[in-house]
């Protein structure tokens with residue numbers, strides 16, 4: 445896509461009947477003014493990707509850590525910095541708040557933002573519990589405000605291509621999604637490796653499989669700081685689609701490889717290589733029955749492999765433009781609060797299964 449703005453219609457989004465939340469004053473409704481709360485590891489990426497947007501800009505950065513604010517001032521001298529989140533949440537100069545803080549703070553900050561009439565862009569995982577997510581969705585609906593959950597991978601060239609392949613039927617009926625997402629660190633203190641890394645795969649699966657999961661089995665262990673640092677999840681979807689996710693902070697090497705098997709074609713996505721990240725294999729197995737029940741004929745198809753061209757735009761840049769566009773044109777983002785809630789429900793089920801040593805949890 446040459447234009448940085450995503451056309452939501454191109455990805456099959458619904459429309460929502462609501463009024464614009466901007467005051468209809470001159471010059472006010474052509475730019476979404478964003479206040480960013482949290483300028484730690486991820487926050488600077490959000491601010492950088494809001495800069496240069498046609499329809500959005502960062503007008504305030506908040507962090508309770510003075511060193512973080514000093515970094516923000518150095519990188520963006522023209523942006524106002526504050527240490528109290530209420531200065532952002534209550535500011536009449538701000539239309540939307542980006543919540544880029546640890547997950548346990550998401551609910552309170554987002555709730556206050558919505559109560560003050562602000563749209564919300566919020567980090568993954570959306571909230572610490574599905575009850576919190578449901579409450580925020582209800583509040584946003586009442587107030588006619590947008591919630592977008594930062595499921596960044598959905599905006600990468602790789603996932604957009606895989607989505608295109610599944611939507612067009614090129615892969616055929618899906619069989620499985622199998623992901624290895626492992627590295628050494630970065631340890632989080634407040635969440636397990638499942639809540640930290642699995643939201644990426646769960647949001648991708650939610651986007652491409654497009655079916656509610658039926659059940660989850662998860663196992664994991666804590667070795668160092670009281671939260672699971674190695675975990676394995678199996679997710680059962682309707683029509684025999686199965687997904688497996690391996691997340692690990694104790695791997696000596698970083699691996700980001702996903703296999704997606706379809707009846708017609710299979711995909712290998714290696715996110716760490718510069719070229720040919722996504723390879724599509726025309727390979728598969730066909731079983732035909734002969735005369736008797738023992739007479740099954742197995743044939744293997746081993747056709748070409750091709751590596752499609754991927755969009756090279758930075759995912760967060762596309763996503764921030766889409767956020768502003770959804771607000772300005774009253775469209776429901778596909779990564780809205782409901783998408784965030786679906787991921788949180790899977791995370792909760794995984795935690796429950798881990799506590800019960802791998803019991804099957806029905807959703």
Ligand SMILES: NC(=O)c1ccc[n+]([C@@H]2O[C@H](COP(=O)([O-])OP(=O)(O)OC[C@H]3O[C@@H](n4cnc5c(N)ncnc54)[C@H](O)[C@@H]3O)[C@@H](O)[C@H]2O)c1
Nearest residue numbers: 482483484485486507508509512544545546547567568596
């Ligand atoms: N989408 C992605 O790919 C991606 C990548 C990394 C992190 N994240 C998410 O981003 C969020 C933040 O992660 P991080 O790694 O940047 O964490 P971090 O700890 O590095 O940064 C968080 C910052 O928020 C500040 N903060 C915390 N509570 C605050 C409050 N109430 N008011 C003002 N400032 C406050 C802290 O001082 C800190 O500077 C998490 O939800 C994480 O899951 C997403």
